[in-house]
Amino acid sequence: IDNDGEIAFWNDAAEKIFGYKREEILGKKLCDYLIPPQYRDQHSKAFEVFRETGKGPLVGTVVEVSAHNSEGNEFPIELSISALKLRGKWHAVGILRDITERKMSEKALRQANKDMEQLISSLPSILIELTSDGIVKRWNKTAQETLSIPENSALGCKLSELPIRWEWKEISKALVDSRDKRTKIEIREVKFAREDGTKRILSLSLTPKISDGEEISGFIIIGTDITEWWTMENQMLQSQKLQAIGQLAAGIAHEINTPAQYVGDNLRFLKDSFSDLDELSHAYQELTDNLEKEGKRKKELEVINQIKSEIDIEYLEEEIPRALDQSLEGIEHVAKIVKAMKEFSHPGSTEKTPVDLNKALENVMTISKNEWKYVAELVLDLDPDLQPVPCLPGELNQVFLNLVVNAAHAIAEKIGEQPKENQKGEIRISTRKNENWAEIRITDTGNGIPESIQSRIFDPFFTTKEVGKGTGQGLAISYSIVVDKHGGSLTFDTEKGKGTTFLIKLPLEG
Known part of the structure; x- marks a missing residue:
C-alpha cells in the first residue's frame, strides 16, 4: 500500500483470498475495496496518521480483523502490518491469511464446549474432576446441590479439605487404588450428611485420567444419590424377611394349634368329668355318713376315712376345679396368641x-x-x-x-x-x-x-x-x-x- 492508500502490490494468494485479479485491483484505494464499510472511516483516520508518521495501532502487530472480498462478503483474516519508508514516504506492507475455516472450527469447538458444559451441568449425577494432586477442576450443578458447596467455593481447592461430612478415608483409599491399578473403582455406598443434618447415601465411581504419556493426570468422580433406591431395596428386603418370618410363624402357629386343641379338649373333658366324679363323691360321702350313724360296717368305714384323710379330699375338691379353670384360661390365651400370629403373619x-x-x-x-x-x-x-x-x-x-x-x-x-x-x-x-x-x-x-x-x-x-x-x-x-x-x-x-x-x-x- 503506497503513501496515498492505493494497492501497489498484489500476489497470487491475494487474488485467491479476495477474488480480485491483479489488473483489477492495482492502483485502487484499499479502503474502498478491502475494508468493510463500517470500518472505513476509522481506517481513513488511522491511515492519515500512518502516512505522516509510519505509526498506527496495528503496525508491528499480528491481529485478527474483518476484510471484504469481491463478492461483497465479510470474512476474518489474520493480519500483520509493517511500515516501510520509500523515497521519503511511508508505505505499508500487509501479510495476511484467510482464517475463515479456523474461525468456524473455533466456533464449533466453543459450541461443543458450551454444549458439553450444559450437558455436564444438567447431568442428574454428581461430576467432579480432580487434578492428580486431588485439586478440584470441575464441579457440576448436581455436585453443588447434593453436597451443598457452590462451584466457586470448590474449584481450586483440595477435595479432602472441602467441608463434606462423608467417609473420606474410604474415598481416599479408592483414589489410591484407582491410581495404582489404573482402572475405575466403584464404591457402592458412601454415607454423608447434608448441611441440615439429613443423612444420605451416595454411589461413587472413580476413574483415572491417563495422558498420552501414560501418566495419571487426574480423576473423574461420578456420584449418584441412591438414598431412595437404597430405602426401597431395604424395604423390599424387610418385606421379604417379614414374609419369610410370617410363613414360619404361620407354620409354628399351626403346629402349636393342634396340640393346644387336644390339651383344651382334654381339659374341658376332665373338668366335666370331675364335676360328675364330685357328684358321685358327695353321694358316697352321704352313704358313709348314714352307715356311720347306723353303726354298720365300721371296719370298711375306717379304711375309707383313712384314705380320705391321707389324700385330703376337701383340698382336692377345692383346688382341682381351680387348677382346671386356670389351665383352660391359659390354653385359651395360647389359642388367642396363635390366632393373632396366624392373622398377623398372613402372606x-x-x-x-x-x-x-x-x-x-x-x-x-x-x-x-x-x-x-x-x-x-x-x-x-x-x-x-x-x-x-x-x-x-x-x-x-x-x-x-x-x-x-x-x-x-x-x-x-x-x-x-x-x-x-x-x-x-x-x-x-x-x-x-x-x-x-x-x-x-x-x-x-x-x-x-x-x-x-x-x-x-x-x-x-x-x-x-x-x-x-x-x-x-x-x-x-x-x-x-x-x-x-x-x-x-x-x-x-x-x-x-x-x-x-x-x-x-x-x-x-x-
Whole structure:
C-alpha cells in the first residue's frame, strides 16, 4: 500500500483470498475495496496518521480483523502490518491469511464446549474432576446441590479439605487404588450428611485420567444419590424377611394349634368329668355318713376315712376345679396368641383388600405384648362401627407394630426398663371414622420428640437409639407405606415430657 492508500502490490494468494485479479485491483484505494464499510472511516483516520508518521495501532502487530472480498462478503483474516519508508514516504506492507475455516472450527469447538458444559451441568449425577494432586477442576450443578458447596467455593481447592461430612478415608483409599491399578473403582455406598443434618447415601465411581504419556493426570468422580433406591431395596428386603418370618410363624402357629386343641379338649373333658366324679363323691360321702350313724360296717368305714384323710379330699375338691379353670384360661390365651400370629403373619397381598383395622390392632397388641407389658398399660379405644378399610394388610401390620414398639421404647426411656407397677406409662390406641378417612392414633406417655429433630424423624437412617437398638428405617418405611402405597398421611403431635401421638389417616375408598 503506497503513501496515498492505493494497492501497489498484489500476489497470487491475494487474488485467491479476495477474488480480485491483479489488473483489477492495482492502483485502487484499499479502503474502498478491502475494508468493510463500517470500518472505513476509522481506517481513513488511522491511515492519515500512518502516512505522516509510519505509526498506527496495528503496525508491528499480528491481529485478527474483518476484510471484504469481491463478492461483497465479510470474512476474518489474520493480519500483520509493517511500515516501510520509500523515497521519503511511508508505505505499508500487509501479510495476511484467510482464517475463515479456523474461525468456524473455533466456533464449533466453543459450541461443543458450551454444549458439553450444559450437558455436564444438567447431568442428574454428581461430576467432579480432580487434578492428580486431588485439586478440584470441575464441579457440576448436581455436585453443588447434593453436597451443598457452590462451584466457586470448590474449584481450586483440595477435595479432602472441602467441608463434606462423608467417609473420606474410604474415598481416599479408592483414589489410591484407582491410581495404582489404573482402572475405575466403584464404591457402592458412601454415607454423608447434608448441611441440615439429613443423612444420605451416595454411589461413587472413580476413574483415572491417563495422558498420552501414560501418566495419571487426574480423576473423574461420578456420584449418584441412591438414598431412595437404597430405602426401597431395604424395604423390599424387610418385606421379604417379614414374609419369610410370617410363613414360619404361620407354620409354628399351626403346629402349636393342634396340640393346644387336644390339651383344651382334654381339659374341658376332665373338668366335666370331675364335676360328675364330685357328684358321685358327695353321694358316697352321704352313704358313709348314714352307715356311720347306723353303726354298720365300721371296719370298711375306717379304711375309707383313712384314705380320705391321707389324700385330703376337701383340698382336692377345692383346688382341682381351680387348677382346671386356670389351665383352660391359659390354653385359651395360647389359642388367642396363635390366632393373632396366624392373622398377623398372613402372606402379604400385592392388591388392597378390605381389612378390619380394629382386629389388626388387637393382633398387634397381642404379639407385641412382650415389648410393652413391663413398662406400660395398653388401652384400646376402638370404634366398633369402623368399616373395613382397603389396604395391604401385611405392610400395614408392619406400620402398627413399628409404632407400638416405638411407643414402648419411648416410655422405657423415660421410666426405665423395669419400673414399679405404679410407675408404668400408658400406650393408647384408638380408631375413628372422620368423613372419608379412617384415623388411627397411637399415643405414648414418653418424653416426647425434641424440637431439634422433629423435621427429620421420617428421614431414612435417622435414629436417636443407641447402636444395635434401631436402624433408623422403621419410621421411614412406615411413612412410605402409609403415604406412597396407601395415599394416606402419617403425622405426629408431641409435647416435651408428656408424650407423642402418631396419627395415621387412610382413605376409606381404595
